[in-house]
Amino acid sequence: MTCQDIKEKFPDYLIGDLSQEEKAQMQNHIAACPSCRKELESLSAIWTKLGVLPEVQPETTLRTRFYTMLEDYKNDLGEEKPKTHLLEQIKTWFRPVWTGHPAFQLSFSLLFLFVGLIAGYFITGSRGQPAEISDLRQEVQSMRQTLAVSLLDQPSASERLRGVNLSVNTEKPDSGLIEALLNTLNTDSNINVRLAAVDALYLFYDFPLVKEGIAQTLSTQSSPLVQVALIDLIVNVRERRAIESLKNLIQTKTLHPDVKLYAELGLQKIGM
């Protein structure tokens, strides 16, 4: 073998990619050729010295930025689905007035009466008595909540969905409504109603009752879709108290592998 042939194999020698036979050929050659030996020695020395440069860990912001970007990308993908028009949504709330139980018709009549009273109050230009207006407003809110709670208790899944939708528009939900929503999340037989309940509870997450309920419910849910929705909720609100329940969920043997991965990613995000 010529010096040229041997030198061409130097790069393979450096990364340890030579066969036993090639290695022996090289050793024989450099034993007899001082020039090749010197060159290989200096190449090896530099190659080894390159190892003194340590691997540097990036700042944690890199990870945060990546997950934010991934989340945004996922949301953008989700937004491509058609959205329900606002007007359509409002129509669906009022559908019980025409088709539902007389109790709903009465409730809605009262609701409209209060709305009418407030509107009339403003139109006639009455001044003063702000306490009365706020009382009326509260009563409207409370009517809405009562209606939502009663809808959540209906045998028809679509009625219950309406109940969830109505509760979303409540400004200050009372504990009764939150309990009803949590109960729906835990016991409702219909997965769509349960998913809607998760979304509704997301809006009220700053209520202590919701935080507790969410952490507890994770272990009782069996549907991967609901589990993923709950993990999303917990991660989005950075609910540290739910970390234990997430860890327990990951340990569950029957857990769907995708949900497991999702829960693990969620844990990492909360930990950041």
Next chain:
Amino acid sequence: MVSAMTDIQMMEDVRDGKVERLAVLFERHHVPLFNFFLRLTGSSNISEDLVQDVFYRILNYRHTYKGQSKFTTWMYQIARNTHIDYLRKKKEELPLDKQWNEALCTELSPDEKLEQGQDAILMREALAKLPLKKREVLILSRYQNLKYKEIAELLGCQIGTVKAHVHRAIKDLGKIYFELSGGTVS
């Protein structure tokens, strides 16, 4: 099990819509990728931006992943393009071929100099003085654990050319290191 899934399977899932699986690929590869850019540019801030850009491009070009070559080969291909685009933006007035031969500037604060050994500082300076093209091929083979065959695929050249470049790069680096240290290499 998710952990046993190969990079290729993961990336195929990402391509087919399970974009959340990119997180696993990110966790596996972002540190080596960050170090690749750090050794090319000498700046952590720029390197972090470039890593972010690479994963952004992976998401946007996920449909083009064919699964024929290793995921890392594909990823470093995107990484190289990202770096080239960054150089273009940085110095639009300088022709690209001249930038390739430009040595990068690495400045260490006194604290950083204390933290690192004298050897590491010298080697960092020497590597920074090596022209970009040679530095890149050396980094890919020495630090990124890519085989010469994969680097050839990445650069679109023959495997023999890659080996010749590596050989040349080490020799030149040796000379620069020798000059900087004012002593012997070994």
